[in-house]
Amino acid sequence: MGGAYPLREGTMDASYYSIIERGEDGHFWGWVPDLPGISADGLTEKEVAGRLLRRVRECLRDLIVTGEAIPRPRRPEELPARDSGRELRRLLLIIS
Numbered sequence: 001m002g003g004a005y006p007l008r009e010g011t012m013d014a015s016y017y018s019i020i021e022r023g024e025d026g027h028f029w030g031w032v033p034d035l036p037g038i039s040a041d042g043l044t045e046k047e048v049a050g051r052l053l054r055r056v057r058e059c060l061r062d063l064i065v066t067g068e069a070i071p072r073p074r075r076p077e078e079l080p081a082r083d084s085g086r087e088l089r090r091l092l093l094i095i096s
Helices: 045-066
Strands: 014-022 030-031 040-042 089-095
Touching: 014 045, 030 045, 040 045, 045 089
Parallel strands: none
Antiparallel strands: 014 030, 014 089, 030 040
16 A cells, blocks of 8 residues: 555645553564654654654644655554554554
């Protein structure tokens, strides 16, 4: 599913999945596979999700302002489910 993701003019309505995992030290780390460079860490999953949401909004706003293509989000079954045997959590970020 490549290509640009159409957004309605004047809006930022989009949804992207983030992947969140808990490290061995208890901290959480998350990233958005469809938006390279968007990642966050924190002490709680909620903290990471909030940071990711803000960074995704900023990223999409910047892409819109510069006229660049908005990456198309992957379907859930296309996302990683495990990493080195550890289960990864998927969290849908709804941007509006």
